[in-house]
Amino acid sequence: MSGMVKSFGPTRALGGLDLSVRVGEVHGFLGPNGAGKTTTIRILLGLIRADAGDARLLGGDPWRDAVALHRRLAYVPGDVTLWPGLSGGEVIDLLGRLRGGLDPRRRQSLLERFDLDPRIKGRNYSKGNRQKVALVAALASDVELLLLDEPSSGLDPLMEAVFRECIAEERRRGRTVLLSSHILAEVEALCDRVSIIRNGRTVESGTLAELRHLTRTSISAELANPPSGLAALPGVHGIIVDGSRVQCTVDADRLDEVLRELTRAGVRSLLSRPPTLEELFMRHYQSEPSPSSHGDATGEHGHAPAAR
Amino acid sequence: MAGTGTLIRLALRRDRVVLPIWFCAGLLPMGVAASFAKLYPSPDSLRAFADQCMSNPAIVAILGPVFAPTVGGLTAWRTGAMGMIVAAIPSLLIVIRHTRAEEEAGQREIIGSTAVGRHAALSAALIVTLFANLVLAAVVATGLMSLGLPAAGSIALGLSWAAAGLMFAAVAALAAQLSASTATARNIALGVFGLFFLIHTAANSPGEHSGVWLRSLSFSPSSISPLEWTRLIRPFAGERWWLFALVAGFVAVLDTAAYALSARRDLGAGLLPPRHGPAFAPPRLRSPLALAWRLQRGMLLGWIVAFALIGLLLGAVSKTLPTLTNTPQFSNWLAHMGAHDSAHAFLRIVLYVLGQTIAAYAILATMRMRSEEMTLRAEPVLATSVSRLRWAASHLLFASAGPAAALFAVGLAIGLTYGINAGDVSRELPRLLAATMVTLPAVWVMAGIAMALFGLLPRFAASLSWAALAAFLVLELGWELRQVSQPVFDLSPFAHVHWSAQVTIAAWIWLTVVAVLLTTAGLFGLQRRDLG
Numbered sequence: 012m013s014g015m016v017k018s019f020g021p022t023r024a025l026g027g028l029d030l031s032v033r034v035g036e037v038h039g040f041l042g043p044n045g046a047g048k049t050t051t052i053r054i055l056l057g058l059i060r061a062d063a064g065d066a067r068l069l070g071g072d073p074w075r076d077a078v079a080l081h082r083r084l085a086y087v088p089g090d091v092t093l094w095p096g097l098s099g100g101e102v103i104d105l106l107g108r109l110r111g112g113l114d115p116r117r118r119q120s121l122l123e124r125f126d127l128d129p130r131i132k133g134r135n136y137s138k139g140n141r142q143k144v145a146l147v148a149a150l151a152s153d154v155e156l157l158l159l160d161e162p163s164s165g166l167d168p169l170m171e172a173v174f175r176e177c178i179a180e181e182r183r184r185g186r187t188v189l190l191s192s193h194i195l196a197e198v199e200a201l202c203d204r205v206s207i208i209r210n211g212r213t214v215e216s217g218t219l220a221e222l223r224h225l226t227r228t229s230i231s232a233e234l235a236n237p238p239s240g241l242a243a244l245p246g247v248h249g250i251i252v253d254g255s256r257v258q259c260t261v262d263a264d265r266l267d268e269v270l271r272e273l274t275r276a277g278v279r280s281l282l283s284r285p286p287t288l289e290e291l292f293m294r295h296y297q298s299e300p301s302p303s304s305h306g307d308a309t310g311e312h313g314h315a316p317a318a319r
Numbered sequence: 320m321a322g323t324g325t326l327i328r329l330a331l332r333r334d335r336v337v338l339p340i341w342f343c344a345g346l347l348p349m350g351v352a353a354s355f356a357k358l359y360p361s362p363d364s365l366r367a368f369a370d371q372c373m374s375n376p377a378i379v380a381i382l383g384p385v386f387a388p389t390v391g392g393l394t395a396w397r398t399g400a401m402g403m404i405v406a407a408i409p410s411l412l413i414v415i416r417h418t419r420a421e422e423e424a425g426q427r428e429i430i431g432s433t434a435v436g437r438h439a440a441l442s443a444a445l446i447v448t449l450f451a452n453l454v455l456a457a458v459v460a461t462g463l464m465s466l467g468l469p470a471a472g473s474i475a476l477g478l479s480w481a482a483a484g485l486m487f488a489a490v491a492a493l494a495a496q497l498s499a500s501t502a503t504a505r506n507i508a509l510g511v512f513g514l515f516f517l518i519h520t521a522a523n524s525p526g527e528h529s530g531v532w533l534r535s536l537s538f539s540p541s542s543i544s545p546l547e548w549t550r551l552i553r554p555f556a557g558e559r560w561w562l563f564a565l566v567a568g569f570v571a572v573l574d575t576a577a578y579a580l581s582a583r584r585d586l587g588a589g590l591l592p593p594r595h596g597p598a599f600a601p602p603r604l605r606s607p608l609a610l611a612w613r614l615q616r617g618m619l620l621g622w623i624v625a626f627a628l629i630g631l632l633l634g635a636v637s638k639t640l641p642t643l644t645n646t647p648q649f650s651n652w653l654a655h656m657g658a659h660d661s662a663h664a665f666l667r668i669v670l671y672v673l674g675q676t677i678a679a680y681a682i683l684a685t686m687r688m689r690s691e692e693m694t695l696r697a698e699p700v701l702a703t704s705v706s707r708l709r710w711a712a713s714h715l716l717f718a719s720a721g722p723a724a725a726l727f728a729v730g731l732a733i734g735l736t737y738g739i740n741a742g743d744v745s746r747e748l749p750r751l752l753a754a755t756m757v758t759l760p761a762v763w764v765m766a767g768i769a770m771a772l773f774g775l776l777p778r779f780a781a782s783l784s785w786a787a788l789a790a791f792l793v794l795e796l797g798w799e800l801r802q803v804s805q806p807v808f809d810l811s812p813f814a815h816v817h818w819s820a821q822v823t824i825a826a827w828i829w830l831t832v833v834a835v836l837l838t839t840a841g842l843f844g845l846q847r848r849d850l851g
Contacts, residue, residue: 056702059849078706086702092695094614095423095500098596101604108605109703130595134423134499145699158702 015064017050017211024050025061025211032189032204037182039202040191041292047211048191049089052160055189056086069156082111085149089160089191091141093133099144100129106148118151124173139165150177157181157188163197175200195292207292215291222291227260229284230269235277244268255279322435326443330417336782337409338451344405345455347793348476349462352394354800356466365389375649377665380637381520381672383550391472391555394463398476399550403516406455406484407546410448411508414491417444420501441581445492445574452484472555479549482566486545487512489573496580506621513625517632518544545569607705611713614691615684619721622680626673626725630732633669637662637737655819666733667754671818673729674758675792677722678765682784684718685769689780692850707845711770715838718766723759730755757822760830761812767837774844 017025025047032038042048053059055068057077066073071080093102107113122129125143136144142165149157163174178201181188192198198205205222207215215222227248234255241257242250246265251258261269273281331338359365369388372378385396418440456477463473487508494507545566552562603609649661658664688711691697701710734751738744768787772780791811797803798814808814812833815826 053851056698058698058701058851060847078704081702082704084702086699088695088698090695091699094696095502096596097613098598100598101596101600104600105604105610106699106703108600109607109700109705111704129598132594132596 012051012055012066013064015051015054015066016062017047017054017059018062023211025054025064027064027212028208029213029216030206030208031216032187034187035182035185036203037178037188037190037201039198039205040189040208041193041195041198041205042191042208043193046208048208049160050211051208052086052158052189052191055158056081083154084156084158085110085152085154086158087142087145087149087160087162089162089164091138091145093136093141093144095134096132098130098132099127099136099140102133102144103129103148103151106145107152110152110154112153113148113151114153118147121147121151121177124177125170137165139167139170142166143170146174146177150181155186157186159188159190161191161193163192163194171197227262227286227290228266229258229260229286230273230282231256231258232273232281233279234273235279238272238276241269241272241276244272322439323442323446326417326435326439327446330413330443330447333417334413334447337413338454340786341405341409341451342454342458344789345458345477345480346462347401347405347796348394348398348459349466350802351397351796351800352390352463352466352468354797354802355390355393355397358801359390362389365393369393371648375652376661377668380665381668386553386556389555390466391463391468391476394468395472395476395554395556399479400516400519402459402476402480403483403519403546403549406452406480406482407487407512408509410452410484410488411491411512412505413448413451414444414488415495415501415505415508417447418492419495419498419504423499423501438578438581441492441495441577445488448488449485452481452488455484456481469555471558475552475558475560476554478563479552479554482552482563483546483549485570486566486573489570489577492577493573493580496577496584502617506618510621510625512546515544515546517629519546519550606713607700607710608713608716610700611687611717615687615714615717615721618680618683619717619724622677622721622725623728626677626729627732629673630729631736633666634733634736634738635740637665637740662737666737666751667818670730670733670751670755671758671813671816674726674755674762674816675813677725677758678762678788680725681718681722681762681766682769682788684714684721685766685773686781686784687717688714689773689777692777695851698851701850708842711842711845715766715770718770719763722762722766723756726755726759726762727752757827758813758816760827760834761816763834764812764830764837767834767841770841771837771844772841774841774846774848777848 012031013029015025015028015030016023028047028051030040030051040048040051050059054061054066055073057073057075057080060074068080069083073080093099097105103118104113107118125147127140127143127147129144131140133141142162146162149159163171166174175197178188178190182201182203190198190201199219202219204218205216206213207222234257237255238252238257241247241259242252244265246262247269248260248262249258257273259269355365359368366388369385369392372382373385382396383399386392387395421440456474459477459480460470460473463476464470490511491504491508494504494511497507498504548562548565552559604613653659653661653664658667688697691714697710701707730752731748733755734748735744737751738747741747765784765788769780769784772783776783791813794803794808794811795813795817798805798808805814812830814820815830816822
C-alpha cells in the first residue's frame with residue numbers, strides 16, 4: 012500500500028503511509044501507541060476505507076474484494092473481546108469455519124502448547140487467555156496470510172516464547188505474516204523485514220540489516236593512551252572519556268576513521284555492538300532533530316519531524 | 320463508601336444527555352391535564368366524560384377506575400400506567416449501567432484499585448437514581464401546579480412516579496448482584512417489572528373496579544404488586560400519603576439485601592456460579608445466522624414465553640368483562656371499532672398495545688448489531704469470509720421474524736383461551752390472531768428505522784431509535800386528547816394499524832414497503848461506512 016491517508020474527524024490517523032510486505036516473509040510493523048498500526052490493519056481488512064492512497068492485498072482490493080480475500084487470511088485483533096456466553100472452543104471453531112477451514116490436529120496441539128482450556132466461557136477468560144483464543148483460531152486456520160495486531164500483548168513470558176515458536180513455524184510453512192508490535196525484542200527475533208511508522212507515516216522500512224546500516228555502532232574501548240582527536244571526528248556522538256577508557260557511538264560510514272584513531276592510541280580491549288532495534292526505535296520516536304539520511308525502498312522517509 | 324462522591328459525579332457526567340431527556344417525560348402529565356382542561360371546561364362535562372369512561376368496561380380494564388372526576392383526577396388516571404413505565408424502566412437501566420455493566424466491562428477494576436470503597440459504585444448508582452427520580456417528581460408536580468391544580472395532588476402524582484422509579488432501582492440493585500452477566504441482570508430486573516405490571520393490569524380486568532377491595536387494600540390480589548401501590552396513592556382523590564412508607568420499606572429491604580450480597584461476593588463474580596461450556600462448537604455453529612441465533616435466542620424465547628403467558632392470562636380474564644352494552648354511546652363505540660362486545664374491544668386494544676411493546680424488541684434485536692460493533696465482536700466475524708450484508712441479514716431476521724413469532728404466540732394464546740371461554744374456538748381464534756398480526760408491519764417500520772439509523776448514523780442509532788418510538792407514542796397520546804391532528808398522527812406507523820381504525824390491505828402493504836425501503840437504506844449505509 013502506498014500513500015494511505017485516513018482521518019477520523021479532525022484527527023489524521025494516517026498521513027501518507029507506505030507499506031509493502033513480500034510473500035512468505037514475516038514483516039514487523041513497529042510504532043508507538045497511536046501511530047496508526049491498527050488503522051492500517053483495519054484498512055487492509057476492509058473494515059474501514061482509506062480517504063486516499065492505493066492498497067492491494069493478495070492481488071485484490073481490500074475494500075471491494077473483502078469477502079474473497081478474507082478466505083485467504085486470518086486476523087488477530089489487538090484487543091480481543093469474546094462473546095460472554097460462548098466457550099473458547101466454540102469461538103475457535105466458529106471463526107475457523109467462517110474462514111473456510113480449521114486443521115483439527117493443529118487446533119489440538121496449539122491448545123496444548125498455549126495451555127488453554129477451551130471449555131471456559133468468554134466472560135471468564137483473562138486478557139491473556141482471550142488473546143490465546145484468537146491466536147489459536149488464527150494459527151489453526153488454513154490461510155496464506157496472518158494479520159496480527161500486537162498479538163502477544165497480555166501473554167506472559169512463557170507464552171510469548173510459545174508464540175515466537177509458532178510464528179517461526181508459520182514462516183517455515185511459507186505463510187506471510189504482518190506482525191504489528193511495539194515489543195522490539197519480538198520483532199527483532201521474528202521478522203525478516205521491518206517498517207517503522209510514526210504519526211501515520213512510514214519513517215523506515217527495510218531488512219534489519221539495512222536499518223542497522225543506517226545507525227550508529229556503540230563502541231567501548233580501553234586504550235593504552237588517552238585518545239586525542241577522537242571527539243573532534245565527524246560522526247562520533249555521545250563520547251565519554253574516563254582516563255584511558257572511552258565510550259561513544261559512531262555513524263556506520265565513519266567507523267573506519269574512528270578505528271584508525273583508536274589504534275593510534277593503542278587498543279587494550281574493544282567492545283563494539285551493533286545497534287539494537289531499541290536504539291533504532293528511540294531514534295525515531297524521541298524528538299531528535301538530527302536529519303537521518305538514508306535511501307530505502309519506500310522513498311517515504313527523510314526528516315523525522317522534530318516535534319512529536 | 321469512600322469515593323462515592325467522585326463516582327456520583329462520574330455517573331452524572333456519563334448520563335448528562337440521558338437524564339435531561341428523561342426529565343422532559345415528566346412534562347407529559349401537564350400536557351394531559353392541559354388537554355383535559357381544554358376539552359372539558361366545566362365540572363359537568365368532566366363528570367360526563369368520566370362517567371362515559373367508567374361505563375366502558377374495555378377502557379376501565381386497561382386504565383383502571385377514575386378516582387375523581389376532576390382535571391387532576393383524570394390526569395392521574397390517564398398517566399398512572401405511563402408513570403410506572405416512564406419512571407421505573409430508566410431507573411432500572413441506569414442502576415445496571417453503573418453497577419454490573421461497568422463491572423463486566425472491567426471499568427470497575429480501574430476504579431476499584433483507586434481509593435474507592437467496596438460499596439461506592441452501588442451507592443453512587445442508587446443516589447443518582449434517587450436524585451433523578453426526585454427531579455422527575457418535581458418536574459411532574461411543578462408542571463401540574465403551573466396549571467393551577469392542587470399542590471397536594473400534584474406532589475402526590477410526582478412522588479408516585481418517583482416511587483415506581485425508586486422501587487425498580489432497588490430491584491435492579493439486587494439483580495446486579497446475582498449474575499456476572501449484565502444481560503442476565505438486566506433481564507431479571509425487567510422480568511420482575513413485567514410480572515408486576517401484568518399483575519397490575521390483570522387486576523383491573525375483572526370488571527370489579529368499583530368493588531370495595533380496591534379502596535380498602537385488604538386481601539386484594541393486585542396489591543401484592545408494588546406498582547399497584549403507586550396508583551393507590553390516589554393523587555387528587557384524597558391522597559393516601561402513608562403508602563409512601565410502604566414504598567420506602569420495600570426500597571429499604573431490597574437495598575439492604577443488595578448491600579449484603581455485594582459485601583459477600585468478589586469483584587466481577589455473581590452469586591450464580593460460572594459454568595463451563597463445550598470444548599468444541601456444535602456442527603451447526605458455522606454461519607453468521609447460527610451465531611446470531613446463539614446471541615439472540617435467549618431474548619427471543621423470553622419475549623415469546625412472556626407474550627404467550629400474557630395471552631393466556633388476558634384471554635382468561637376477559638370473559639369476566641360484562642357483555643351487555645349498557646349505554647348507546649358504548650354500543651356506538653363498539654360498532655365503530657367493529658367489535659361485538661366489550662371483551663372483544665378490550666382484547667383489540669390490548670393486542671394493539673402489545674404490538675407497540677414488541678416494537679421495543681424489534682429495536683433491541685436490531686441494535687444488537689450496534690453493540691456487536693462497539694464491543695469489537697463484529698470485527699473478527701467480518702474479517703472472515705462473511706460479508707456485511709450477510710452478517711446484517713442474520714440479525715435482521717430476528718428483528719423481523721422475532722416480532723412475528725411473539726405476536727403469533729400471544730394471538731394464539733388469547734384466541735385459544737378466549738375461544739374456549741366463548742365456546743367457539745374456530746371463530747375466535749382466527750379473528751383474534753388476525754387482530755394480533757395486524758400491527759406487524761408497523762413493528763417492521765420501527766425495525767426499519769433502527770436499521771436505517773444503524774447504517775447511516777451509527778453513533779446516534781440507539782438513542783434516536785428509542786426517541787422515534789417515544790415520539791410516536793407521545794403523538795398518539797396527543798391525538799387521543801385531540802391536540803394532534805389526524806394527518807400528523809399519520810406520521811406514526813401505528814396510526815395505520817390503530818385499534819380504532821379499519822386497517823386496510825393497502826395500509827399493510829404500504830407500511831411493509833416503507834419498512835423495506837428503510838432497511839435497504841440502512842444496509843446501503845452499512846456497506847459504505849467505516850466499522851468500529
